[in-house]
Amino acid sequence: MVTFNKGSFTIEVKTGAHPVEDWLELQKELLFLVQSLDQSDTPESPWRTMALIKEMLPDLKTANLLYTAK
Numbered sequence: 001m002v003t004f005n006k007g008s009f010t011i012e013v014k015t016g017a018h019p020v021e022d023w024l025e026l027q028k029e030l031l032f033l034v035q036s037l038d039q040s041d042t043p044e045s046p047w048r049t050m051a052l053i054k055e056m057l058p059d060l061k062t063a064n065l066l067y068t069a070k
Contacts, residue, residue, distance in 0.1 A: 027056055
């Protein structure tokens with residue numbers, strides 16, 4: 001589901017039993033797709049996709065919490 005806010009939008013993704021694992025796997029899949037692009041076949045840069053991936057990355061505090069939770 002997408003919610004539009006003033007100056008931003010929010011995407012909510014339904015996941016299975018392990019949302020953190022799903023989130024991490026989604027990041028890997030998105031990066032794989034971007035790396036697979038053939039620039040000669042892609043007239044535009046995937047900057048929106050890269051911005052999405054950047055915003056999905058955890059800050060240091062969250063990353064440390066994820067790391068210590070394992």
